[in-house]
Amino acid sequence: MMPNCREVTERASDFLDAGLPYGARLQMRLHLLMCGICREYVRQMTLVVRTLRRLPQNEPSAEVRMGLLAMFRAERP
Amino acid sequence: MRSERRDTDEAVIDRLLARDEAAFAELVTSYHTSLIRLALTFVADRGAAEEVVQETWLGVVKGLPSFERRSSLKTWIFRILVNRARTRGGHDARFVNFSMFGEIDNEPSAVADRFSAEGRWIQPPSTWQEQNPEELLLRREVAGWLLDAISTLPANQRAVISLRDIEGVDAPEVCNILGISETNQRVLLHRARTRVRAALEIDLK
Numbered sequence: 001m002m003p004n005c006r007e008v009t010e011r012a013s014d015f016l017d018a019g020l021p022y023g024a025r026l027q028m029r030l031h032l033l034m035c036g037i038c039r040e041y042v043r044q045m046t047l048v049v050r051t052l053r054r055l056p057q058n059e060p061s062a063e064v065r066m067g068l069l070a071m072f073r074a075e076r077p
Numbered sequence: 078m079r080s081e082r083r084d085t086d087e088a089v090i091d092r093l094l095a096r097d098e099a100a101f102a103e104l105v106t107s108y109h110t111s112l113i114r115l116a117l118t119f120v121a122d123r124g125a126a127e128e129v130v131q132e133t134w135l136g137v138v139k140g141l142p143s144f145e146r147r148s149s150l151k152t153w154i155f156r157i158l159v160n161r162a163r164t165r166g167g168h169d170a171r172f173v174n175f176s177m178f179g180e181i182d183n184e185p186s187a188v189a190d191r192f193s194a195e196g197r198w199i200q201p202p203s204t205w206q207e208q209n210p211e212e213l214l215l216r217r218e219v220a221g222w223l224l225d226a227i228s229t230l231p232a233n234q235r236a237v238i239s240l241r242d243i244e245g246v247d248a249p250e251v252c253n254i255l256g257i258s259e260t261n262q263r264v265l266l267h268r269a270r271t272r273v274r275a276a277l278e279i280d281l282k
Binding site: 004005006007009010012013014017019037038040041043044045047048049050051052053054055056057058059060064065068069071072073075 | 098101102105106109110111131134135138139186188189192195196197198201202204205207209210211213214219220223224238242243245248263266267270271273274277278
């Protein structure tokens with residue numbers, strides 16, 4: 001059975017992790033082929049996930065680094 | 078990919094065991110901010126988060142000779158943090174209680190009320206112009222909006238989406254780090270992503 005739009009949003013996360021079984025994946029693709037709204041929804045969720053992976057990463061302050069290095073020097077494993 | 082990463086891990090571990098300070102400094106640069114962010118999942122207090130990350134680094138230095146290398150170095154470090162936070166959670170009220178971590182409640186989906194009884198869209202998502210992460214991040218507020226959206230999630234959803242999507246840790250390792258089942262990991266990630274997308278939709282308007 002092809003999923004309806006609500007079911008597409010429920011499976012979107014698994015879909016983009018390639019976590020759906022073969023049949024369900026095919027049905028999902030078929031729905032997306034025909035439904036522009038769900039296509040945009042899945043595109044947005046994919047975009048959110050890819051953007052989270054590229055968030056700018058702040059480096060620790062020099063003070064924090066110096067403190068931890070001092071700990072590394074002092075600590076014998 | 079994975080074996081390359083393991084090779085890099087091996088080289089880093091060997092340098093750390095040889096007391097190479099530059100290797101430790103690189104490790105701190107790579108993971109300190111991630112550790113603070115993950116710690117803030119378990120405790121809202123910034124000072125307490127810094128304390129637990131400090132304890133984590135101490136645990137890394139002390140534990141390295143007995144690290145069995147069955148997981149990646151990154152997973153091992155994250156797991157030390159989670160274990161410290163879990164221990165703290167047992168007696169320090171500032172920390173979340175881990176007993177609820179594997180629990181899944183009946184929370185309705187963040188978009189549940191946007192469909193007809195037949196499951197068709199009655200309130201479709203607004204179209205986004207941005208085609209890729211670079212375009213989205215050109216709007217300076219976006220990174221802050223995403224982090225704000227994550228900060229309002231329940232702690233278990235916050236931990237899963239931070240590890241999976243911000244840090245890029247794979248699903249089995251996230252289950253291992255947080256001590257949750259594969260099914261719950263999937264449900265928590267699905268809910269978190271659904272809520273973060275919905276929040277960004279409002280922010281982008």
